[in-house]
Amino acid sequence: MPHLLITDDESATRELIAEVAADVGYTVAQAGDVRQARIQIERQKPDVMLLDMQLPDGDGIELWKRLELTGCHVVFMTGHSSVESAIEALRCGAVDYLLKPVPLRRLRGILAELMNAAPGGADEPAAQDAFSRIVGKSPAIQLLCAHIEKVAPTQATVLLVGESGTGKELAAEAIHLASRRRDKPFMAVNCGAISPNLIESELFGHEKGAFTGADRQHKGYFERAHGGTLFLDEITEMSMELQVRLLRVLETGRFMRVGAHDEIAADVRVVAATNRNPEQAVAKGTLREDLYHRLSVFPLELPPLRAREGDILLIAEHFLQALNREYGTVKRFSEEAQQAMLAYHWPGNIRELRNYVYRSYILADDVIKGDFNAFSLDSHSAGWGSEITVPVGVPLADANRQLILATLKQCGGVKKAAAEMLGISLKTLYNRLEEYGALNEVDESSSSLR
Incomplete structure (x- = not known):
């Protein structure tokens, strides 16, 4: 023992x-x-x-x-x-x-x-602490964890609402780990990263011959997550037709594979998430009102990093120490770097902070100093990259194109790094580059990182 x-x-x-x-x-x-x-x-x-x-x-x-x-x-x-x-x-x-x-x-x-890590420990894997990956001591994050602890043991569907990069998937995983389903699968699906033509098959599966190219039976996420938890991120990116099917599954507990005639029982708890205001999404017609009410049995709002007083330095130190352990170093933040982090607004939230720490770690020798303009988007600094200017009135699609291509260039053509910086999935980035006809315009030497 x-x-x-x-x-x-x-x-x-x-x-x-x-x-x-x-x-x-x-x-x-x-x-x-x-x-x-x-x-x-x-x-x-x-x-x-x-x-x-x-x-x-x-x-x-x-x-x-x-x-x-x-x-x-x-x-x-x-x-x-x-x-x-x-x-x-x-x-x-x-x-x-x-x-x-x-x-x-x-x-x-x-x-x-x-x-399990201690000598003489248990032979079976130990149960994970549901909140071990949620770093922070602020009142806002403590309240979130308290609410998760309350709702996790129930079967209620949960709708997580929060800005990009606030850790919605970590919150969903904490709900799973604190529930009776913790020993069953936890599966995360980014509804905005799957082609609209494939998402129905990915969620519900398909039978062999259901459509051109379906050369074998395929089990979807609902089937593979049986007994566990299914996290549906970016729920407002799902087509209205598919939202109807999802609503029916939530109400009946049953679904059918594409091309099948027999229903399958869905023993799955659904946790959904969006980075948009769900009521505004309902008003704009991108989210069905009946599905919204069915998903938000227990809504949870994730606080942005700027509202988590005292957590910025804790999280930054957590990321830095993880890098130190991985690479056998003892790098640390200077007082100036800490003050710079506290003064910054962090619009990209935890994801942005993690990327900043990673880049700063790479550039620093022993001490991560604060004598750089890390947050001004100055291409000569250790920060985010070059500025881009978008005139008022430019279509949103064109502005997105400029931002994506400029970010990819700043990342030296490494698509994985660009996707993380932009806060989108790698598949979404590939889809956008293919749409722009720019898939082969960047350096492909880093293909092993995709």
């Missing part, structure tokens, strides 16, 4: 955590301060350590740094949260950072997830 050391000066907190840990399957030792922690470690090296950041006789982070416990995972706890302390915890390689009073559901998920 893996061994856990709880170091906290509050005995009630230690006892509560010890009870949870014992239920998960750990042996447990307790310490009330730095001195006691050292004694316990000499008796038995822990596989996991829950460590208060402020102890009566020392600093928890400094203790962790001095211990140099290879193979041990640490989770820091604190009753006095700050962005700086959270970032410092992440820099120390912490698995997580918990605010007191410790959320027991989240704690149980973390301990279960670490169980």
Whole structure:
């Protein structure tokens, strides 16, 4: 059995955590301060350590740094949260950072997830913490997670509404992982990235010979996600005819493959998402009103990054530390870079921040500095690329064409990077380039990245 050391000066907190840990399957030792922690470690090296950041006789982070416990995972706890302390915890390689009073559901998920990684851990894969990929401590993100936790155990359909790049797929996955369906498939479908001629077949499947080129039976997403969760992103991009079929599936729980005559039961929970105002989409005729009401049994709005006070630096540090771990580096943000990130509006939200961190990491030696105009679209900076000027009155399609081609050029012809920067799928980018007749006008040397 893996061994856990709880170091906290509050005995009630230690006892509560010890009870949870014992239920998960750990042996447990307790310490009330730095001195006691050292004694316990000499008796038995822990596989996991829950460590208060402020102890009566020392600093928890400094203790962790001095211990140099290879193979041990640490989770820091604190009753006095700050962005700086959270970032410092992440820099120390912490698995997580918990605010007191410790959320027991989240704690149980973390301990279960670490169980399999620890020597003597469980033979079966541990259950994932539903919120492990959602980084942030802001009130807005805590409220979102609380709502997800409420709706996840039910069978209610959920409509996620939020700007591009706010993490709608991560929220959908959290709903799945916190539900009774977590051991079944989670499948994500971008309705705007599939050709209108193919999306019906992709969703519901087809029989052999159903249409030209259908040389075998094909199971669609509804069938492959049986027992699990189906995430339908960009739902307003779906044709009205297909919206009728989707509505019928949601109401009857049954569907038919294209070219078939027998219905199939659909044991699937649907989570849909849109980056548009759904009521405006209904008014414009791009979303059926009856489908909207059927999908939004439990609507959830994802906050934009600019509304997540305190989360920008946490998320940036999370991305940076992931790169440091992957490449064995110790790069860090300078104070100037942190201030620049806080001052920026982030219209592209988390996706834009992730891309900025990635590019800055590549360009930096040891310190990511703030002495660059990273957000001005100046082609001579470490930022986004060249400016384009679009006169008022230019058709939207032409403006989109200019933006897509300029972004692709700035990315050196690497389509995957351009798609990520634009916030669209790779398939959507290919479709647009084919439409513009520009598919072969860029450097194809990076085809392995597609």
